[in-house]
Amino acid sequence: MRYVRRRLIFYLIAFWTSITLNFLIPRLMPGNPAENLMMRMHGKISPYALKALEAEFGVFQHANLAVQYWRYLIALAHGNLGVSITYFPIRVSTVIGQSLIWTLGLIGTATIISFVLGTWLGIWVAWHRHTAWDRLTVPVAMFTSAFPYFWLALIVLYVLGFVLGWFPLSGAYSNTLPPALTLPSIADLLYHAALPALTIVVVSLGGWILSMRNNMIPSLNEDYIQLARAAGLKERTIMYQYAARNALLPNLTGFAMALGFIVAGGILTEIVFSYPGLGFLLYQASSNQDYPLLQGLLLMISFAVLLANFAVDLLYGRLDPRAARSEV
Amino acid sequence: MSEILSVRHLSVTYTDSTPTIPAVNNVSLSIHDREIVGIAGESGCGKSTLINAILQLLPDSIVDMEGDVLLNGQNLRTLDRESMRRLRWMKISLVPQSAMNALNPIMTIEEQMRRIMEAHWEAARPGEIVARIDETLEMVNIQRQYKKLYPFELSGGMRQRVAIALALALRPDVVVMDEPTTGLDVIVQRGILMEIKRLQKQLGFAVCLVSHDMSLLIELAQTVYVMYAGRIIESGPSRDIYRQGRHPYTRGLIACFPPLQGSQRTVEGIPGSPPDLGQLPPGCAFHPRCPQAIPRCTDQSPSLVNVRPQHAVACHLHTPDIPSDLVEASHDRA
Amino acid sequence: MMTPFTASPGDEGEALPSVKPRSARTWLAFVRNRTGLIGIVIFVGFVVLGLLAPVIAPGNPATITMHIMSPPTAHYWLGTTAEGQSVWSQVIWGTRPTLVIGFIAGALTTALSIIIGVGGAYNGGALDDVATMFSNIFIVIPGIPLMIVLATYLHHAGTVAMILVISATGWPFGARVLRSQTLALRKRDFVQAARLTGESTWGIVQRELFPNMISLIVANFLSTIMYAIGAEVSLQFLGLGNINTVSWGSMLYWAGNYQALAFGAWWWIIPPGICIALVGGALALVNRSIDEIANPQLTSAPKRGRLHRGGTGS
Ligand SMILES: Nc1ncnc2c1ncn2[C@@H]1O[C@H](COP(=O)(O)OP(=O)(O)OP(=O)(O)O)[C@@H](O)[C@H]1O
Ligand SMILES: [Mg+2]
Numbered sequence: 001m002r003y004v005r006r007r008l009i010f011y012l013i014a015f016w017t018s019i020t021l022n023f024l025i026p027r028l029m030p031g032n033p034a035e036n037l038m039m040r041m042h043g044k045i046s047p048y049a050l051k052a053l054e055a056e057f058g059v060f061q062h063a064n065l066a067v068q069y070w071r072y073l074i075a076l077a078h079g080n081l082g083v084s085i086t087y088f089p090i091r092v093s094t095v096i097g098q099s100l101i102w103t104l105g106l107i108g109t110a111t112i113i114s115f116v117l118g119t120w121l122g123i124w125v126a127w128h129r130h131t132a133w134d135r136l137t138v139p140v141a142m143f144t145s146a147f148p149y150f151w152l153a154l155i156v157l158y159v160l161g162f163v164l165g166w167f168p169l170s171g172a173y174s175n176t177l178p179p180a181l182t183l184p185s186i187a188d189l190l191y192h193a194a195l196p197a198l199t200i201v202v203v204s205l206g207g208w209i210l211s212m213r214n215n216m217i218p219s220l221n222e223d224y225i226q227l228a229r230a231a232g233l234k235e236r237t238i239m240y241q242y243a244a245r246n247a248l249l250p251n252l253t254g255f256a257m258a259l260g261f262i263v264a265g266g267i268l269t270e271i272v273f274s275y276p277g278l279g280f281l282l283y284q285a286s287s288n289q290d291y292p293l294l295q296g297l298l299l300m301i302s303f304a305v306l307l308a309n310f311a312v313d314l315l316y317g318r319l320d321p322r323a324a325r326s327e328v
Numbered sequence: 329m330s331e332i333l334s335v336r337h338l339s340v341t342y343t344d345s346t347p348t349i350p351a352v353n354n355v356s357l358s359i360h361d362r363e364i365v366g367i368a369g370e371s372g373c374g375k376s377t378l379i380n381a382i383l384q385l386l387p388d389s390i391v392d393m394e395g396d397v398l399l400n401g402q403n404l405r406t407l408d409r410e411s412m413r414r415l416r417w418m419k420i421s422l423v424p425q426s427a428m429n430a431l432n433p434i435m436t437i438e439e440q441m442r443r444i445m446e447a448h449w450e451a452a453r454p455g456e457i458v459a460r461i462d463e464t465l466e467m468v469n470i471q472r473q474y475k476k477l478y479p480f481e482l483s484g485g486m487r488q489r490v491a492i493a494l495a496l497a498l499r500p501d502v503v504v505m506d507e508p509t510t511g512l513d514v515i516v517q518r519g520i521l522m523e524i525k526r527l528q529k530q531l532g533f534a535v536c537l538v539s540h541d542m543s544l545l546i547e548l549a550q551t552v553y554v555m556y557a558g559r560i561i562e563s564g565p566s567r568d569i570y571r572q573g574r575h576p577y578t579r580g581l582i583a584c585f586p587p588l589q590g591s592q593r594t595v596e597g598i599p600g601s602p603p604d605l606g607q608l609p610p611g612c613a614f615h616p617r618c619p620q621a622i623p624r625c626t627d628q629s630p631s632l633v634n635v636r637p638q639h640a641v642a643c644h645l646h647t648p649d650i651p652s653d654l655v656e657a658s659h660d661r662a
Numbered sequence: 663m664m665t666p667f668t669a670s671p672g673d674e675g676e677a678l679p680s681v682k683p684r685s686a687r688t689w690l691a692f693v694r695n696r697t698g699l700i701g702i703v704i705f706v707g708f709v710v711l712g713l714l715a716p717v718i719a720p721g722n723p724a725t726i727t728m729h730i731m732s733p734p735t736a737h738y739w740l741g742t743t744a745e746g747q748s749v750w751s752q753v754i755w756g757t758r759p760t761l762v763i764g765f766i767a768g769a770l771t772t773a774l775s776i777i778i779g780v781g782g783a784y785n786g787g788a789l790d791d792v793a794t795m796f797s798n799i800f801i802v803i804p805g806i807p808l809m810i811v812l813a814t815y816l817h818h819a820g821t822v823a824m825i826l827v828i829s830a831t832g833w834p835f836g837a838r839v840l841r842s843q844t845l846a847l848r849k850r851d852f853v854q855a856a857r858l859t860g861e862s863t864w865g866i867v868q869r870e871l872f873p874n875m876i877s878l879i880v881a882n883f884l885s886t887i888m889y890a891i892g893a894e895v896s897l898q899f900l901g902l903g904n905i906n907t908v909s910w911g912s913m914l915y916w917a918g919n920y921q922a923l924a925f926g927a928w929w930w931i932i933p934p935g936i937c938i939a940l941v942g943g944a945l946a947l948v949n950r951s952i953d954e955i956a957n958p959q960l961t962s963a964p965k966r967g968r969l970h971r972g973g974t975g976s
Contacts, residue, residue, distance in 0.1 A: 014799040014802055021808075029812075030816075142943050148935065148938055148939075150896065150899050158931070217959050218959060223425075230416060232416030233447045257835060263804050264805065291815075295811070
């Protein structure tokens with residue numbers, strides 16, 4: 001399929017760009033951060049590991065940039081992201097691998113909940129546009145989506161966790177109950193994920209509501225909606241199958257932009273809740289100036305976001321016959 | 329011939345704008361079994377509003393409505409929502425203005441037809457629906473395999489035919505067509521209109537055809553209503569209107585469009601442009617543009633009076649000199 | 663993080679409906695639109711607050727006192743921090759760097775968006791292809807993690823570095839919207855006519871394009887300010903900004919550092935957050951009113967709009 005192929009090529013280029021960016025950043029930064037890092041680590045880690053770090057950042061190497069770039073790509077192709085300094089001598093890929101699942105679980109689920117719920121609410125308020133619900137929803141949605149994620153996280157943590165004591169204050173599971181596929185353990189996981197997920201959903205929800213509403217309202221004015229009414233279709237059919245299905249398409253196109261912001265917000269939320277995902281790891285790597293880990297995380301997060309976008313594009317292709325069948 | 333659709337003293341005012349817009353003013357008309365009735369008028373004179381009001385498509389939140397709409401003797405204005413919904417398309421259907429854009433862009437032709445039919449034929453078997461879809465599409469000369477296509481894959485003319493097929497799918501008694509061929513080139517327009525005429529004969533439904541093309545209406549319709557600024561200003565059998573149209577506006581309209589067949593006449597437009605419905609001039613709304621206006625026209629609004637048994641005109645030039653409020657238009661035909 | 667949904671995430675090639683006559687009527691409509699007015703009043707209110715900081719809260723907001731972690735009192739309206747600083751005074755003074763960085767970064771980002779979006783679309787050809795490619799790519803590469811990495815390398819980004827980092831990651835959103843608007847305008851008659859009469863490129867851009875894009879540019883500028891403030895506050899909260907200036911972000915950083923909530927010092931956390939949300943919300947309101955003026959249907963007032971909504975008229 002032409003559409004799928006084109007999107008795939010686009011995301012491959014985007015991924016390649018982020019890989020290259022990842023390669024260039026440490027080499028372009030002022031004050032040669034990598035060399036400083038080497039100095040700091042000298043004597044603390046084995047000469048062998050030091051060599052590995054050198055290779056990774058191209059410090060003290062006299063190979064030109066092109067050769068370094070090639071080596072970097074080769075290493076990457078082998079899944080070699082270097083060695084973490086914070087968790088020395090564990091490999092960056094291993095460290096990331098342990099956190100990835102938490103982020104996917106938390107931010108992924110929260111994003112889907114928020115998208116589905118927000119889209120549905122957007123449809124609903126657009127349909128009931130002349131009611132007080134609509135007049136109430138719009139400003140509230142605008143206000144809540146202006147909250148900084150981490151701030152709302154702090155408030156939620158304080159009120160629901162600290163003052164009321166209804167939820168745990170940090171982490172992803174109880175120390176006494178290591179994650180497993182048992183009912184009590186799953187309940188415990190959900191219990192820990194509730195507050196961070198709530199934060200992400202509350203802040204990101206408003207955006208979905210507003211954008212769906214804004215797409216839905218012009219769509220209600222379309223000739224085919226008027227015809228569907230004249231034809232005596234049931235209101236629910238008109239609302240969902242005619243108006244919303246059409247209005248959803250531009251909303252999916254906006255997904256790419258929104259996702260970046262939600263992931264960013266999720267990262268900050270994880271930090272506040274010490275939730276052991278990529279965001280919290282990124283924070284640790286940043287505080288410890290663990291450059292290899294930092295870079296690996298940036299690459300991983302970019303990759304995950306690109307993959308999610310690609311999935312959404314595929315969905316779009318399925319929902320819009322014009323994308324799938326025409327040359328667009 | 330029995331009367332199927334009867335509109336009585338219908339007035340519609342848009343309340344969603346300031347000033348409010350009286351888009352339809354005291355309009356009465358009737359459509360009989362197997363009849364084609366034409367409604368003519370320039371853009372903005374309230375034709376679509378009238379149609380939408382007849383079909384009960386204008387929500388209370390944006391209009392104030394008065395008068396009655398009777399379909400087979402049943403008053404649509406007092407019907408509850410669900411009964412009205414059930415009656416739609418089974419009894420009265422619509423080919424909307426810009427029918428080309430009236431198809432849902434992300435559904436196949438078949439799915440759109442199927443959804444409409446399912447909404448009314450609750451007990452139908454899938455086979456029946458498919459058979460009816462194929463049959464109806466073939467009636468409008470669309471090959472069966474095209475039903476799997478999306479609207480954007482069809483030409484304008486084909487989309488138009490699909491819109492007509494949609495309207496005919498449940499074989500309604502009345503089909504309302506709001507300028508069903510705008511946006512198509514003349515040859516395609518003509519082909520489609522001839523087809524409508526053929527289908528009308530074949531299936532025997534009544535048509536309410538809206539157009540600003542007077543000559544076309546005269547050719548197709550048995551009865552023509554001429555609208556100006558929200559009012560009917562002349563009505564009668566199309567032959568009478570064509571030969572002996574009384575109102576200066578009607579004659580202007582006829583002159584505007586040379587008939588499709590017969591002698592070519594010079595096109596003389598009506599000077600000026602239609603009034604703003606929000607700010608109608610006093611008296612006869614047409615007087616500022618009327619070449620024959622007399623003093624009375626500027627302050628008295630003419631009523632619709634019969635000049636012959638089925639031919640009514642609202643024009644001071646053709647009404648006896650009596651106070652207009654005593655004259656009650658009576659063009660209810662036997 | 664703020665979500666600039668209100669910046670109308672236009673998809674590609676979409677002709678935006680906001681091409682408006684360049685008349686004073688637009689501005690009149692703007693004042694009449696209540697949404698916009700409320701937004702402007704709130705936003706201007708904060709600007710005034712920042713400007714008048716020395717009058718409203720005289721003295722150095724960083725001054726350390728003995729009254730640590732005091733809840734709101736008659737003297738300390740919003741209580742004090744763990745170092746005994748007045749939260750009220752910090753919030754007022756914190757307006758300044760927050761808004762200044764937001765403004766400058768917003769302006770710089772918008773300028774980049776205009777150059778890349780309008781420039782690319784106007785010139786067309788390979789230049790446009792490359793520009794479009796880059797904006798599309800940078801939209802899908804998440805900005806905040808990138809910022810965190812960059813700021814870490816820079817060892818606490820100062821004001822200038824912060825502005826540069828924000829602008830470097832924020833331009834593609836605006837570029838994309840402005841590009842599609844330029845494409846739509848370029849096809850318009852009056853632009854074509856100006857080209858035929860041999861007006862210079864810059865002349866056309868200045869006289870024909872910009873006046874028609876001004877509302878879009880303003881909307882974009884406002885959402886970029888939201889984005890910039892959000893990014894700035896986040897970086898500062900993580901301790902990656904200059905933590906020694908008093909700003910809303912650094913207040914939250916110190917509050918976090920001193921575990922303000924664990925001590926129940928809600929008064930330290932809530933005010934800066936509310937201020938951020940108010941500024942962001944105000945900008946969103948203004949943006950929304952710009953949307954609404956261009957597209958009156960979106961207004962959520964009863965009995966408005968030209969929609970044929972609802973069922974039967976009975
Ligand atoms: N929702 C609405 N609110 C207010 N005024 C309206 C609304 N819809 C239509 N109008 C006004 O009502 C008048 C009649 O419109 P209508 O669409 O019925 O005209 P028309 O005869 O069908 O014209 P055309 O030939 O262009 O389709 C116009 O002046 C129009 O501006
Ligand atoms: Mg019309």
